[in-house]
Amino acid sequence: MARALINVPAKAKRGDIIEIKALMSHPMETGYRTGPDGALVPRDIINRFICTYNGEEIFSADLFPAIAANPFFSFTTIAMESGRIAFRWIDDRGQAHLETAEIAVE
């Protein structure tokens, strides 16, 4: 099932600054909302998001309930060498996800 949409350019020139976009499927339940039974719906948000480039961290974030449902991030990195850009995130239920994208750098 689609957990995320990741946009990394397939190709780049060495030294180029490229934009990376990540869109993740998640309700980002705040923990402040009541359900139909009147009880608080337990908090369940993605609380940590990490992006690595050939194993080295290039960007990460600690997240709070004020991040919108189906979280979206964009950030930049310098195209260094061909390889794999990996995206990992973890939510309050301890569910961890991994998505990867390949980039060819010349």
Place this chain on the structure above:
Amino acid sequence: MNRVLKGFAQAAWFGGALSLSIPLAFAESPLSERKSGFEFMSPESQATQQDDFSNPGMLWVAEGEALWNAKAGATGRSCAGCHGDAAVSMKGVAARYPVFFAGSGRPIDLQSRINVCRKTNQDATPFPLESRELLALSAFLGKQSRGMPITTGEDKRLEPFRARGQELYEQRQGQLNFSCANCHDGNWGRKLASSVIPQSHPTGYPLYRLEWQSMGSLQRRLRNCMVGVRAEPYPYGSQEYVDLELFLMTRARGMPLETPAVRP
């Protein structure tokens, strides 16, 4: 004579068409006067809709694609197994729904049509209306027609149902005693609380509504408008909704489909 017929009779009279024995043609407003809900949105919401890597509706489209290719039901067949590449077989399909369905002698909308295949061709349990799966498949099929003009309503057998939809659209209802037309024909472009009232062209369904923080069908949107005027909403899947959908889609003919759209 009810208001609807009176309106038609007047239109026919103004148009010089004297014979009322032929089925009354449905007067479409000129395309140039019609506006999609997109045009009433902020530049930020418009940008979100237009960037496929930012539009959350694309998450459902991607999920729908996975479902399209997945084997399901007792037959173990996937949608793709019979229909092949959706970009070819489903191109333009969503743009002409609801269609007349001989099996029931009534119009059927896209979500229910998908469920017909699920039941009869896959021998699987139909997806509940508004379920993530059904929205995902509808969004995926809708996306195959993105940018194509809406063509709903060509089949003559649809006419009585479209007329019924129009009647519902023009009938006052709810504690606030408003018709859909009061807002969407008579007051579009004006503000209701802080929202701009659109013309209610259903060009982008299913769509991602920021208020829902999720994807939803046109029926869900209509339900919101009914609750808004303090009317008792119809149950999901009711004939009233399908007739309204048919009327709204026919009224939007020629406008490009935007699925998956974004709305506030």
Place this chain on the structure above:
Amino acid sequence: MSRKPRPVGTSRREILAAGAGALALIVARPARATPESMADAIKAFVGEAEVREGRVTLELPALVENGNSVPLTVKVDSPMTAQDHVKRIAVFNERNPQPNVALFYLNPRAGRALVSTRIRLGDSQNIVAIAQLSDGTFWSDKAELIVTLPACVES
């Protein structure tokens, strides 16, 4: 829609009144972030350091159609070199139940200090972004946001 203009028995005033009725929402709110709790959260992030205005640009729409999803971009004027770069960017709000929005960790591999996301805001309020640079200094920008309520929401 019929082509001729249809008389509509509804004045604008009635519509607006209806809108007010349709929007009579009753919301039980939890304890919420206040300007003071935001100040505490900022203190936890910067410690005793001074926070200066400048170098940071916080971009938010002037008017928000729906507080459930508000696009936010933070830019910091920094060369992003090994010697001089942004290490962290924190975003705070005044009136959500909690003062923290997000904390971003950057390094010179970013090439540029530029991050976008979408946030939730229950109310009109001030948003603050603070960047911590590699030299230990803190810089900030602030934006005021007007959040409006949508019509015809589910009960």
